[in-house]
Amino acid sequence: MSIISKNIDKAVHILSNEDVVAIPTETVYGLAGNIYSDQAIRKIFEVKQRPLFNPLIVHLHSVEQLQGIVSHIPEKAQRLADAFWPGSLTLVLKKNLSIPDVITAGKDTVGVRIPNHPVTLALLKKLPFPLAAPSANPFNRISPTSALHVEGYFKDTIQMVLDGGDCQNGLESTIIGFEDDEPVLYRLGSISVEEIESVIGEIRVKNKEENTPSAPGMLAKHYAPRTKTYLVENVEGFIKEHPNKAIGVLSFTEAFSAANIKYVEILSSSGDLKVAAANLYSSLHKLDHLDLDMIVAQKFPEFGLGNSINDRLDRATK
Numbered sequence: 462m463s464i465i466s467k468n469i470d471k472a473v474h475i476l477s478n479e480d481v482v483a484i485p486t487e488t489v490y491g492l493a494g495n496i497y498s499d500q501a502i503r504k505i506f507e508v509k510q511r512p513l514f515n516p517l518i519v520h521l522h523s524v525e526q527l528q529g530i531v532s533h534i535p536e537k538a539q540r541l542a543d544a545f546w547p548g549s550l551t552l553v554l555k556k557n558l559s560i561p562d563v564i565t566a567g568k569d570t571v572g573v574r575i576p577n578h579p580v581t582l583a584l585l586k587k588l589p590f591p592l593a594a595p596s597a598n599p600f601n602r603i604s605p606t607s608a609l610h611v612e613g614y615f616k617d618t619i620q621m622v623l624d625g626g627d628c629q630n631g632l633e634s635t636i637i638g639f640e641d642d643e644p645v646l647y648r649l650g651s652i653s654v655e656e657i658e659s660v661i662g663e664i665r666v667k668n669k670e671e672n673t674p675s676a677p678g679m680l681a682k683h684y685a686p687r688t689k690t691y692l693v694e695n696v697e698g699f700i701k702e703h704p705n706k707a708i709g710v711l712s713f714t715e716a717f718s719a720a721n722i723k724y725v726e727i728l729s730s731s732g733d734l735k736v737a738a739a740n741l742y743s744s745l746h747k748l749d750h751l752d753l754d755m756i757v758a759q760k761f762p763e764f765g766l767g768n769s770i771n772d773r774l775d776r777a778t779k
């Protein structure tokens with residue numbers, strides 16, 4: 462029996478009873494629970510097999526809710542919120558004391574965002590509490606961009622996936638923190654560095670932390686298929702070096718061909734980086750289910766969302 466449903470009231474009931482529901486956002490599907498329920502939050506970590514040192518993101522339906530979550534909003538954070546919310550931007554800000562330490566991995570900061578998805582905004586408006594929602598995948602596995610991806614991971618461990626269709630952006634939110642009130646990029650994502658800098662000027666990048674990450678998505682290995690994956694600039698040359706391997710290719714625009722290529726996923730035949738980002742995880746899911754010896758991913762142009770896609774593929778190859 463499928464756990465996928467469009468019934469928002471059913472999701473409200475489950476969440477209000479301190480259980481978890483997978484929810485759609487414009488980035489990826491999230492595994493959501495009441496931020497004030499220790500039972501729900503610990504189930505998120507348990508179901509995902511996520512280490513407790515990796516903080517969660519709090520999802521709100523309005524800027525007004527921020528007052529109950531954070532204690533300080535730097536001026537540049539306000540400018541970013543005005544520019545990109547609702548949307549694929551997470552801000553890491555000083556938290557209110559009411560926010561449980563399990564949400565923030567014991568830190569004095571909390572990640573917050575307003576998702577840009579009508580189904581989840583409608584859900585959040587029906588709830589008397591915000592939701593913590595990391596991506597709805599087992600720790601280190603490929604993020605889900607459809608309800609079916611989530612069901613494939615968790616059909617035996619959660620009650621419901623709230624169906625909101627395929628995710629429009631397909632990459633996690635960009636995460637910006639503040640150190641001495643100055644912005645720092647913790648995670649590349651659906652909003653490019655160039656877009657961020659057009660609002661607040663030059664930003665420092667610090668997007669890898671292994672032991673006590675300031676935000677999700679900073680660990681070296683992440684977003685990974687089970688199939689061994691390689692990120693390369695010269696796809697044809699790499700394939701020639703592995704003539705006896707069954708290979709799937711993840712390509713930006715080109716239809717590569719060779720005797721040992723079993724499948725090619727083209728992310729955007731028109732060369733549109735937004736389209737490529739939206740298709741990235743669904744294409745990786747498809748390749749990962751084809752019983753290949755390896756996936757060979759083509760390195761993307763190093764600008765705009767190309768940098769975000771390369772970041773995900775680099776972490777998938779570790």
